[in-house]
Amino acid sequence: MALSAGNPRATRLPGDVVARMERFGRFEFDPAATGIDATDVWGELQEPFLPFAESDPGGFARELANAVLPAGGFALFGAARTMWNLIGSDFDDPAYRSVRTAALEFFRANGVPAGRLPTDDWLFWRKNHSEPWLAGSPPPAPGEARITPLAPGELRRVAQITEMPDSNVVHVGTADDGRFVAVVDAPASDTDPTRSRFVWMSADTLHALYTGIGEAFQTPVHWAAEELRPFIPLPPSRF
Structure with a gap:
């Protein structure tokens, strides 16, 4: 759901903003798997948004949220990391929190372990949620585990x-x-x-x-x- 309506600043985002955020989200999550040249990331996927983000951080966050929340997926993560990069790590805004939470819920629904999240996102989740990130199977009990004893000097x-x-x-x-x-x-x-x-x-x-x-x-x-x-x-x- 859009966080604001009829805001003329929406035209300050390019028409392909969702596609750019999706690409950036995939790059931020797993750079090696995307095939995106890291030297192109700033110029193509971040720098074009910098004037808007610097001149009106709140407006930028709202319009970016309006664009990516309906789209979902990696665009959410790309948008959350874009706000973090361009506005600052101490930025606190309802639109930013909505996008960040939605991005984490997307990863959680797809079974991404907490260890693959950026540290700041993991801390954000723990601060705002009491439920476990993912619920896995318990390890086998000592009497049930089939572990071959190590031989002397074995590695x-x-x-x-x-x-x-x-x-x-x-x-x-x-x-x-x-x-x-x-x-x-x-x-x-x-x-x-x-x-x-x-x-x-x-x-x-x-x-x-x-x-x-x-x-x-x-x-x-x-x-x-x-x-x-x-x-x-x-x-x-x-x-």
């Missing part, structure tokens, strides 16, 4: 995050103090492919460690060992 591969050759890989092993540890094998950085390992988390039992890994993943990764899969609480998200 067991249990997950690969993506299908890419340079994907992070998760192993489990035993530390010198006897605790069980999850060890991530990953490139040093986006520009340095040299791989290194670091301890990600630890627990007193393998069951507790698998529970922690599953809670961190939330949804299935590219590959997970059969004994780890029951600990991942949610089905795949739609995105």
Whole structure:
């Protein structure tokens, strides 16, 4: 539903504003999957809106909300992030809150885990909602879980995050103090492919460690060992 009617400032938004917000929303959510050149994002999807946003933040928010709320989908997220970018992180306006909430409800309805949300959006959700983000399956009880004990010195591969050759890989092993540890094998950085390992988390039992890994993943990764899969609480998200 529109938040205002008959406002002549609506003409200050381009006719393809919903399409631009949809593209920007997809880029903000998963840049690598969009195929959009990051160098074009500002000039094509953000800068054209800057004069309106700077001269009349409230009017810009209302007109943008009027455009994207009926459309739904990624346009909601694109519009919410556009207001955040162009007006400021401290902007507080009913139109902005409506769009931001609708964007988060869109992700929630499509099973997107909280870990894939921007931190500020996750904090906004927690501040304004008491219900859980998503309700997943509980992990198997210790007596029901089928976990093969680790052999002395074993470092067991249990997950690969993506299908890419340079994907992070998760192993489990035993530390010198006897605790069980999850060890991530990953490139040093986006520009340095040299791989290194670091301890990600630890627990007193393998069951507790698998529970922690599953809670961190939330949804299935590219590959997970059969004994780890029951600990991942949610089905795949739609995105």
